[in-house]
Amino acid sequence: MNIQKSRRNFIKKLGAAGTILAGAPAVLRSTKSSSQLLGRPVNNSANDTLQVALIGAGGMGSTDLRTALSHPNTEVVAVADLYQGRLDNAKETFGSQIFTTRDYREILERDDVDVVIIGTHDHWHKQISVDALNKGKHVYCEKPMVHSLEEGPEVIRAQKKSGKIFCVGSQLLSSLGYEKAKELLKDGAIGKLNYAEGVWARRSAGGAWNGPIPADASPETIDWDTFLKDKKRYQFDPERFFNWRKYKDYGTGMNGDLFVHIISGLHFVTDSFGPNQIYSTGGIRFWQDGREVPDVLIGTFDYPETQTHPGFNLSLRCNFVDGTQGSYFYVMRLIGSEGLMEIQPNKVILERNKVLSGIDPNVDPSELKKALNDRKRILGPEEIVYEAEADYKGCHYDHFGYFFDAVRNGSQLVEDAVFGYRAAAPALACNDSYFQKKIIQWDPVKMQKIN
Numbered sequence: 289m290n291i292q293k294s295r296r297n298f299i300k301k302l303g304a305a306g307t308i309l310a311g312a313p314a315v316l317r318s319t320k321s322s323s324q325l326l327g328r329p330v331n332n333s334a335n336d337t338l339q340v341a342l343i344g345a346g347g348m349g350s351t352d353l354r355t356a357l358s359h360p361n362t363e364v365v366a367v368a369d370l371y372q373g374r375l376d377n378a379k380e381t382f383g384s385q386i387f388t389t390r391d392y393r394e395i396l397e398r399d400d401v402d403v404v405i406i407g408t409h410d411h412w413h414k415q416i417s418v419d420a421l422n423k424g425k426h427v428y429c430e431k432p433m434v435h436s437l438e439e440g441p442e443v444i445r446a447q448k449k450s451g452k453i454f455c456v457g458s459q460l461l462s463s464l465g466y467e468k469a470k471e472l473l474k475d476g477a478i479g480k481l482n483y484a485e486g487v488w489a490r491r492s493a494g495g496a497w498n499g500p501i502p503a504d505a506s507p508e509t510i511d512w513d514t515f516l517k518d519k520k521r522y523q524f525d526p527e528r529f530f531n532w533r534k535y536k537d538y539g540t541g542m543n544g545d546l547f548v549h550i551i552s553g554l555h556f557v558t559d560s561f562g563p564n565q566i567y568s569t570g571g572i573r574f575w576q577d578g579r580e581v582p583d584v585l586i587g588t589f590d591y592p593e594t595q596t597h598p599g600f601n602l603s604l605r606c607n608f609v610d611g612t613q614g615s616y617f618y619v620m621r622l623i624g625s626e627g628l629m630e631i632q633p634n635k636v637i638l639e640r641n642k643v644l645s646g647i648d649p650n651v652d653p654s655e656l657k658k659a660l661n662d663r664k665r666i667l668g669p670e671e672i673v674y675e676a677e678a679d680y681k682g683c684h685y686d687h688f689g690y691f692f693d694a695v696r697n698g699s700q701l702v703e704d705a706v707f708g709y710r711a712a713a714p715a716l717a718c719n720d721s722y723f724q725k726k727i728i729q730w731d732p733v734k735m736q737k738i739n
């Protein structure tokens with residue numbers, strides 16, 4: 289439905305009726321307008337400067353560092369990367385005084401580093417996280433927390449043993465939008481949840497993970513051996529290094545790259561530990577460029593009923609050959625018995641059924657007849673849009689804000705190692721399902737694969 293039109297309709301109704309939403313959940317009864325601003329109090333307490341280092345200074349690591357430095361009382365002291373071009377770039381961007389190295393262990397040895405951001409390829413996340421925690425550093429590690437299901441417990445153990453703060457970088461769940469959605473769901477705004485979905489639609493080379501390769505890429509400028517880690521030995525191949533997402537040894541496909549964002553957000557909104565059954569299907573339909581992971585993928589996840597949510601199904605699909613080219617990245621829909629919510633970091637669109645005072649003609653047609661003879665009633669809104677204020681700095685900024693607050697003040701962090709593993713595991717199991725062509729059974733409480 290056209291949002292503007294629907295919003296106008298709603299405002300019209302509000303004007304005529306004066307009051308709205310009798311019988312609706314409390315959070316909706318306080319509604320003053322169809323478009324509401326989301327906000328939260330600002331909390332900047334600490335004066336101590338946190339010394340930050342970055343390991344993996346590519347696209348996201350550099351963005352992470354910039355966001356970290358946009359918080360007060362933070363400064364960068366060191367950067368590690370395997371490619372010389374990125375180290376040079378880091379000095380240009382963050383200042384020539386920073387220490388740079390190709391060997392991340394040199395960074396972990398430094399006493400002046402309090403916090404380490406890990407923005408490497410996925411297959412290095414676990415080892416660097418464990419090494420950093422063991423060296424007493426607080427860690428912000430990009431998603432997915434680990435590269436395979438087997439790696440999760442080691443990170444959880446290292447976090448517990450170190451007593452340090454460990455945060456996974458799925459930033460959606462720190463957004464105003466996801467926080468509002470959590471509140472709305474809890475208050476019954478869409479009734480009983482039964483289905484959730486996320487969709488990604490792309491059709492471009494970049495979107496399908498074919499990026500440019502720098503002209504100076506060579507065995508001299510790149511530490512190829514370290515990049516390979518303990519994986520299969522290949523001759524130097526810059527395609528594997530720069531377009532790593534296409535290869536199983538270094539990336540985690542659409543599941544670990546994209547699905548994990550929505551799964552993390554969903555677990556936050558529903559207070560879920562995760563699904564118990566995971567199935568995935570797809571294929572390489574267009575990008576026949578030597579990639580090992582699918583360019584069209586569907587994942588389905590069964591969430592059993594728990595104390596915090598009813599049983600529901602999650603469907604995630606991603607298409608890198610989508611003729612519509614519309615990208616729904618970062619959008620999740622939750623569907624319940626009384627309506628749906630579309631959740632974005634800056635916005636929640638809530639659509640509710642127009643229920644006639646408890647009588648739902650869609651459910652019971654005989655009641656419709658009776659209702660039609662009744663006096664007309666005021667209907668609930670078709671749509672309510674909650675929007676963040678214009679100067680909202682966004683979920684990435686907030687995610688670092690919560691991380692730094694945990695580091696400085698010991699506040700409880702949502703996306704710690706246990707949460708990060710419970711979000712990564714279904715995504716990684718989705719990979720296992722695709723490659724092994726079977727349904728994966730998972731115990732979300734014990735965090736164990738069953739088959």
Ligand SMILES: NC(=O)c1ccc[n+]([C@@H]2O[C@H](COP(=O)([O-])OP(=O)(O)OC[C@H]3O[C@@H](n4cnc5c(N)ncnc54)[C@H](O)[C@@H]3O)[C@@H](O)[C@H]2O)c1
Nearest residue numbers: 344346347348349368369370371407408409410430431457
């Ligand atoms: N949170 C988000 O929204 C988001 C968005 C994009 C990417 N990511 C995640 O960020 C990570 C990096 O993605 P990217 O797009 O920035 O990749 P990238 O290829 O641009 O950068 C990765 C960098 O890591 C470096 N690296 C790899 N192993 C290293 C090691 N052992 N020591 C030091 N440096 C090492 C590489 O040299 C490279 O420069 C991935 O895990 C990805 O899933 C998260």
